[in-house]
């Protein structure tokens with residue numbers, strides 16, 4: 001450098017015990033500030049104030065690079081006027097301060113009046129004391145990079161060694177580096193989340209066009225399905241929704257209902273595969289008092305409950321021959337008879353059906369009535385699997401992340417490569433599976449960033465379940481189904497229970513879950529999940545994508561102790 005610098009070797013004045021004590025006080029107090037101050041402004045300005053009041057290091061300032069990185073500006077100071085702060089701008093490499101930034105080396109100017117490199121830019125010479133004034137500047141380092149400069153003036157002739165001041169400034173610079181890097185990290189994360197939120201909100205706004213009712217996706221398949229739905233919504237045409245499990249058949253049937261003139265009347269959904277055959281008839285048609293043991297009062301069935309509105313019959317391919325005939329009768333004459341009744345009850349329902357089976361094949365095998373097939377198949381709408389809907393995974397994944405964050409009060413983000421991994425997975429369980437995987441990854445992720453490893457762990461568990469499902473499924477199905485009866489009949493598992501709700505109350509939709517086999521090798525993941533949640537079974541169940549009832553069933557079936565959670 002072209003100016004006299006005097007680094008640690010300088011020993012012109014003895015340091016005394018008093019100086020040592022004030023050094024320690026400053027260090028102790030500024031360490032407290034770092035830990036307790038609410039903002040970097042309070043912590044750094046407080047440290048600069050201590051430097052001035054306890055050590056005589058005056059007009060302390062912290063200079064940080066501008067956004068372009070070309071200049072340094074005074075960001076925090078003590079004892080400088082606003083105008084002085086404004087003037088304190090240096091190019092990197094310019095003057096003493098700029099050189100410290102560029103070289104990463106500290107500088108001590110013994111006498112600023114004799115140092116040509118000292119620019120007097122922020123503070124006029126007249127403002128400073130008459131005697132000899134020194135200037136010390138040290139780099140603020142984050143690892144090996146210089147992220148700013150800490151500098152101060154001191155009266156040259158003082159009974160305290162200038163190298164003691166240099167030393168303490170270097171220590172304080174490491175404190176300040178910590179404050180700055182933590183606040184940068186927070187700022188970075190906050191702006192990332194804000195940006196992500198903005199994008200998601202834009203996407204949602206864009207997606208939830210007037211008639212879409214929250215249907216997400218930009219693929220041609222989704223657009224086609226929505227276009228077809230809007231074409232037939234306000235007609236009497238019977239719609240058959242086909243597609244693999246979890247592709248959104250029920251969701252689209254709600255959109256159909258909400259776009260029809262029946263939107264203010266009930267929408268009632270029932271899953272024909274989820275109810276034992278002997279109960280299905282009375283669920284659908286209701287029963288009269290005394291119709292069977294336990295029928296102590298007459299009861300309306302789902303068809304009557306849906307009167308004026310829409311009845312969604314999911315897994316229609318699972319209806320037995322007798323119920324197929326009865327359904328045909330409703331479609332033809334709009335009347336029903338309750339179980340045990342003789343009276344024809346007129347009903348006004350729009351029936352939408354769905355299946356993940358290939359109904360044509362069921363007809364060929366004599367398992368489904370041809371006449372009913374024709375009645376239902378007037379207007380088929382096919383929902384393709386997620387793996388064929390390029391681009392939708394990204395939109396849906398971001399949406400499910402946002403809603404899981406809301407649900408669990410988290411601020412989780414996807415780590416590097418996660419979105420790409422989600423996009424290449426083939427999602428046999430489609431959108432429902434994607435939703436489950438994201439919820440679970442938010443729950444298992446501890447540091448706020450979902451990593452590829454988190455996703456791989458969950459996908460491995462998923463593939464194991466899929467293998468079992470595939471082993472048990474019928475060839476008539478489009479793909480992985482949920483009708484493999486391995487879980488217990490269960491009133492608490494929403495997927496197995498018929499549910500109904502009024503139109504417009506789409507938030508009341510129960511989440512469908514596939515059945516899954518109880519596997520011996522699940523014991524480990526169950527134990528781990530319980531350990532992770534400190535024994536909370538409901539949260540452990542959510543982590544594994546199960547209902548609490550399914551979770552308890554597994555504990556019992558696998559012979560795991562109920563208090564397994566709190567061990568080790």
Ligand SMILES: Nc1ncnc2c1ncn2[C@@H]1O[C@H](COP(=O)(O)OP(=O)(O)OP(=O)(O)O)[C@@H](O)[C@H]1O
Pocket residue numbers: 214215216217222243244245246247248249250251252314356396431432435482511512
């Ligand atoms: N396009 C979409 N946008 C947002 N969420 C969707 C979309 N499609 C489906 N979902 C969500 O995915 C999950 C599964 O959808 P849905 O229950 O409608 O599938 P399904 O085809 O009826 O399944 P199954 O045949 O197993 O009954 C639900 O939580 C649903 O809200």
